[in-house]
Amino acid sequence: MASTNQILTITEARLRTSRILPRALYEYIEGGSEDETTLAGNESAFRSLTLRPRMGVDVEPNLATTVLGSPVAMPLLLAPAGMVQLVHPDGAVGVARAADAAGTIAVLSRTAMCPPEEVARRSHGPHWFQITSTGGRDVVKRLIARAADAGFTGLVVTLDGPPAGNREADLRNRVAPPARITTGLVARFAAQALTRPRWTVRTLAAARSQRAAMSGTMQTLSSGAMRTSARFTWADIEWLKSEWPGQLLVKGVLTGADAIAARNAGADAIIVSNHGGRALDGVPATIAVLPEIVAAVGKSSEVLVDGGIRRASSVAKALCLGARAVLIGRPFLYGLACAGQAGVERILEIFRAELVRTMKLLGCPDVAALDGRWLWLQPATTCSPLCPNQT
Numbered sequence: 001m002a003s004t005n006q007i008l009t010i011t012e013a014r015l016r017t018s019r020i021l022p023r024a025l026y027e028y029i030e031g032g033s034e035d036e037t038t039l040a041g042n043e044s045a046f047r048s049l050t051l052r053p054r055m056g057v058d059v060e061p062n063l064a065t066t067v068l069g070s071p072v073a074m075p076l077l078l079a080p081a082g083m084v085q086l087v088h089p090d091g092a093v094g095v096a097r098a099a100d101a102a103g104t105i106a107v108l109s110r111t112a113m114c115p116p117e118e119v120a121r122r123s124h125g126p127h128w129f130q131i132t133s134t135g136g137r138d139v140v141k142r143l144i145a146r147a148a149d150a151g152f153t154g155l156v157v158t159l160d161g162p163p164a165g166n167r168e169a170d171l172r173n174r175v176a177p178p179a180r181i182t183t184g185l186v187a188r189f190a191a192q193a194l195t196r197p198r199w200t201v202r203t204l205a206a207a208r209s210q211r212a213a214m215s216g217t218m219q220t221l222s223s224g225a226m227r228t229s230a231r232f233t234w235a236d237i238e239w240l241k242s243e244w245p246g247q248l249l250v251k252g253v254l255t256g257a258d259a260i261a262a263r264n265a266g267a268d269a270i271i272v273s274n275h276g277g278r279a280l281d282g283v284p285a286t287i288a289v290l291p292e293i294v295a296a297v298g299k300s301s302e303v304l305v306d307g308g309i310r311r312a313s314s315v316a317k318a319l320c321l322g323a324r325a326v327l328i329g330r331p332f333l334y335g336l337a338c339a340g341q342a343g344v345e346r347i348l349e350i351f352r353a354e355l356v357r358t359m360k361l362l363g364c365p366d367v368a369a370l371d372g373r374w375l376w377l378q379p380a381t382t383c384s385p386l387c388p389n390q391t
């Protein structure tokens with residue numbers, strides 16, 4: 001296997017991933033819902049923002065910050081993602097360990113195919129767990145109690161499903177989060193697996209070794225998954241706040257009014273997200289709605305954002321518009337597919353190194369100093385209303 005150091009960009013990691021994974025699994029990661037308008041918009045909206053650097057200063061930038069009081073070495077976290085165990089046997093534990101190594105936080109998805117106890121036992125944390133309403137309050141209550149007992153401190157409540165977005169490639173490929181890896185599951189990818197020997201060998205080995213270890217443990221995680229369920233309401237968020245002993249983040253907010261409602265229901269932080277363009281197609285790019293949400297909640301809640309972040313310059317732009325930190329989804333999955341935990345570490349190192357360079361070229365000494373004054377909006381020659389105090 002090629003050294004992870006040979007991966008220089010997220011785009012390269014994506015290309016390698018397309019050669020390693022069976023097509024159906026690659027399409028599960030890569031795809032968005034329906035016409036993928038929102039998916040495309042997430043990335044292109046970052047491109048339409050332009051940075052406003054200062055000359056005549058030489059800085060050694062500080063990237064460290066806190067998110068809900070937890071120190072992180074850089075303002076970039078790993079978003080929850082389902083089926084990571086199928087992407088690489090290092091799975092959710094490998095992702096959590098990579099986050100440990102980079103001094104950041106990985107959010108464990110309910111459908112990551114790995115129990116919270118396992119992640120807590122084999123990585124340092126801080127650990128955050130993600131939940132959907134699927135299965136109803138009884139199932140949710142059991143799940144979050146397990147996560148809390150395992151030492152998870154943050155609960156990320158995903159609001160933008162069920163139902164899942166209309167991802168037609170997944171429907172065609174019959175891909176949906178399973179409870180655990182089985183040889184039968186690998187066989188379902190059989191035709192494609194023949195042309196993806198590296199993935200097939202490592203996944204079959206994982207299927208054999210996990211059969212004993214994982215059976216049973218995962219059943220509660222996905223029980224109820226086959227039943228459709230109602231979406232979380234603000235009343236459910238209040239209920240979750242009373243049940244969960246740690247901090248509560250809501251994910252999937254796209255308007256200022258909903259951010260206020262979430263805060264009033266007890267959310268400690270808001271994650272501006274459109275599920276990476278995988279939920280409702282046609283909603284705006286997250287970076288486009290971030291300013292509305294930051295303006296709505298002011299300093300009363302931390303605001304995080306995800307969707308379409310493939311370069312550290314996008315991280316800087318999000319912070320300029322008021323995000324406390326960002327999350328990445330697909331980029332770390334590419335790293336995982338390429339080289340397991342080491343691949344995720346490589347992706348995080350690419351972002352870290354790019355962010356240092358971006359901050360130096362901006363002439364900005366600290367991520368905490370990034371605000372609207374470091375941005376122009378289109379057209380690049382016009383000062384934006386976001387930066388009235390530009391000097």
Ligand SMILES: Cc1cc2nc3c(=O)[nH]c(=O)nc-3n(C[C@H](O)[C@H](O)[C@H](O)COP(=O)(O)O)c2cc1C
Nearest residue numbers: 029079080081082109158275276307308328329330
């Ligand atoms: C393969 C995949 C699986 C995902 N699974 C979940 C999930 O289980 N729960 C959730 O809240 N979001 C899930 N997401 C959405 C991510 O948490 C995140 O919002 C999104 O990936 C960010 O966009 P990006 O991929 O462009 O960085 C998933 C995303 C992908 C790509």
